[in-house]
Amino acid sequence: MSIGSRHWAIGEGYIPASGNEQGDPRFESHETACLLNVNDVDAHVTIMLYFSDREPVGPYRVTVPARRTLHLRFNDLADPAPVPRETDYASVFCSDIAIVVQHTRLDSRQPALALLSTIAFAERSPG
Amino acid sequence: MSIGSRHWAIGEGYIPASGNEQGDPRFESHETACLLNVNDVDAHVTIMLYFSDREPVGPYRVTVPARRTLHLRFNDLADPAPVPRETDYASVFCSDIAIVVQHTRLDSRQPALALLSTIAFAERSPG
Amino acid sequence: MSIGSRHWAIGEGYIPASGNEQGDPRFESHETACLLNVNDVDAHVTIMLYFSDREPVGPYRVTVPARRTLHLRFNDLADPAPVPRETDYASVFCSDIAIVVQHTRLDSRQPALALLSTIAFAERSPG
Amino acid sequence: MSIGSRHWAIGEGYIPASGNEQGDPRFESHETACLLNVNDVDAHVTIMLYFSDREPVGPYRVTVPARRTLHLRFNDLADPAPVPRETDYASVFCSDIAIVVQHTRLDSRQPALALLSTIAFAERSPG
Numbered sequence: 401m402s403i404g405s406r407h408w409a410i411g412e413g414y415i416p417a418s419g420n421e422q423g424d425p426r427f428e429s430h431e432t433a434c435l436l437n438v439n440d441v442d443a444h445v446t447i448m449l450y451f452s453d454r455e456p457v458g459p460y461r462v463t464v465p466a467r468r469t470l471h472l473r474f475n476d477l478a479d480p481a482p483v484p485r486e487t488d489y490a491s492v493f494c495s496d497i498a499i500v501v502q503h504t505r506l507d508s509r510q511p512a513l514a515l516l517s518t519i520a521f522a523e524r525s526p527g
Numbered sequence: 528m529s530i531g532s533r534h535w536a537i538g539e540g541y542i543p544a545s546g547n548e549q550g551d552p553r554f555e556s557h558e559t560a561c562l563l564n565v566n567d568v569d570a571h572v573t574i575m576l577y578f579s580d581r582e583p584v585g586p587y588r589v590t591v592p593a594r595r596t597l598h599l600r601f602n603d604l605a606d607p608a609p610v611p612r613e614t615d616y617a618s619v620f621c622s623d624i625a626i627v628v629q630h631t632r633l634d635s636r637q638p639a640l641a642l643l644s645t646i647a648f649a650e651r652s653p654g
Numbered sequence: 655m656s657i658g659s660r661h662w663a664i665g666e667g668y669i670p671a672s673g674n675e676q677g678d679p680r681f682e683s684h685e686t687a688c689l690l691n692v693n694d695v696d697a698h699v700t701i702m703l704y705f706s707d708r709e710p711v712g713p714y715r716v717t718v719p720a721r722r723t724l725h726l727r728f729n730d731l732a733d734p735a736p737v738p739r740e741t742d743y744a745s746v747f748c749s750d751i752a753i754v755v756q757h758t759r760l761d762s763r764q765p766a767l768a769l770l771s772t773i774a775f776a777e778r779s780p781g
Numbered sequence: 782m783s784i785g786s787r788h789w790a791i792g793e794g795y796i797p798a799s800g801n802e803q804g805d806p807r808f809e810s811h812e813t814a815c816l817l818n819v820n821d822v823d824a825h826v827t828i829m830l831y832f833s834d835r836e837p838v839g840p841y842r843v844t845v846p847a848r849r850t851l852h853l854r855f856n857d858l859a860d861p862a863p864v865p866r867e868t869d870y871a872s873v874f875c876s877d878i879a880i881v882v883q884h885t886r887l888d889s890r891q892p893a894l895a896l897l898s899t900i901a902f903a904e905r906s907p908g
Binding site for chain 1: 793795832833836886891892893895901905
């Protein structure tokens with residue numbers, strides 16, 4: 401069986417500045433969208449980024465292969481434009497098949513890291 | 528397409544006292560409601576604050592422009608009254624069109640910051 | 655209008671041991687259920703606690719007054735029995751009218767506090 | 782009454798390396814799925830783990846007894862295979878009766894622990 405929704409939103413978005421990672425990418429401040437595709441076919445996902453003071457940027461395009469998870473760092477998005485640091489944004493994910501999206505941030509600006517996570521908002525109405 | 532709901536609630540609310548921010552507003556303890564409006568028209572939002580020991584305060588009024596996100600710090604709300612610090616509250620958001628609301632707190636009272644976040648509760652029933 | 659659900663569940667429950675609060679109750683490790691009642695009548699709520707190795711305990715009874723929020727510390731529950739510390743539990747909330755429930759923990763066992771929060775699970779099916 | 786769903790997903794999964802726990806298992810970095818079964822019969826749950834670069838692993842099988850909660854550490858899963866550390870994964874839970882699933886991580890790699898938690902994604906469509 402499938403699980404999830406085709407349309408997801410994350411209201412919070414903010415990539416903190418560099419911090420205490422000391423060259424270890426595991427501890428670099430980052431924001432991640434964890435995408436899960438339990439289907440037997442690939443999921444083709446488009447991502448739009450929304451800002452407070454400019455037009456949306458996108459679509460970014462990623463593929464989540466069949467039966468795979470993709471932990472996508474917003475830090476790594478590059479095409480059509482990198483995600484500005486220390487800037488408020490939000491994101492919307494649209495997939496051609498049902499997926500699950502979870503949002504996580506690791507903030508390492510101060511001496512001990514901080515974490516947050518939430519399942520994203522799933523649009524459940526038809527469309 | 529649109530995404531979200533017109534009615535949202537955040538049960539948790541508490542603005543911590545000042546802490547280790549050392550004059551840097553990024554590290555000031557704060558609570559944020561991240562509002563996302565993907566529609567092509569502005570969203571007009573009213574916010575009511577609920578307390579444990581007094582009548583609700585509001586409405587506060589904010590506009591989320593078309594295709595924009597607004598990361599609203601409760602610390603900054605002023606009209607009709609500022610949000611008291613170190614006081615339990617809760618909040619309800621009503622919009623004239625569908626939006627998404629996510630709740631985040633940064634707590635910097637102790638030597639390293641702490642974070643929490645959750646998608647708010649979306650009322651999905653008609654009304 | 656009303657907002658919320660009459661039946662809520664929190665799967666995670668664990669009150670950490672005492673920590674770095676140094677006599678300040680704000681920094682005592684605690685778990686909170688933030689209840690919001692936007693209705694114009696009081697909400698009568700019963701809480702059942704579930705454990706891994708014994709029968710459920712309850713009902714605990716609390717009232718959330720009309721147009722009020724109640725940030726209930728599990729630490730403070732006493733009747734019919736206090737909540738054991740450092741013990742896994744879960745909780746179910748049933749109200750006679752719609753409310754919103756959010757779960758938050760502050761953990762101060764180590765030198766800097768940690769936070770988590772999530773909107774609880776709302777049963778949306780009739781019943 | 783029952784509460785929950787039969788199908789749940791957690792998009793985020795990552796067991797951090799060992800850290801500052803100093804031999805205390807409470808402070809070992811871990812990921813937990815908190816399962817709650819309020820029914821009067823046992824819940825039989827199968828868990829599938831999804832990865833970014835290999836086929837899914839499972840099913841893992843656990844039983845949540847009637848009227849009990851099970852706080853399952855992914856660290857402890859062993860059959861058919863242990864969960865690799867410092868590796869991205871996601872998980873899907875299918876139960877023969879309705880349960881509630883909440884996801885929590887404690888990360889103790891740095892001098893003060895960090896926490897995250899979210900109610901998992903509940904598939905509410907029939908199936």
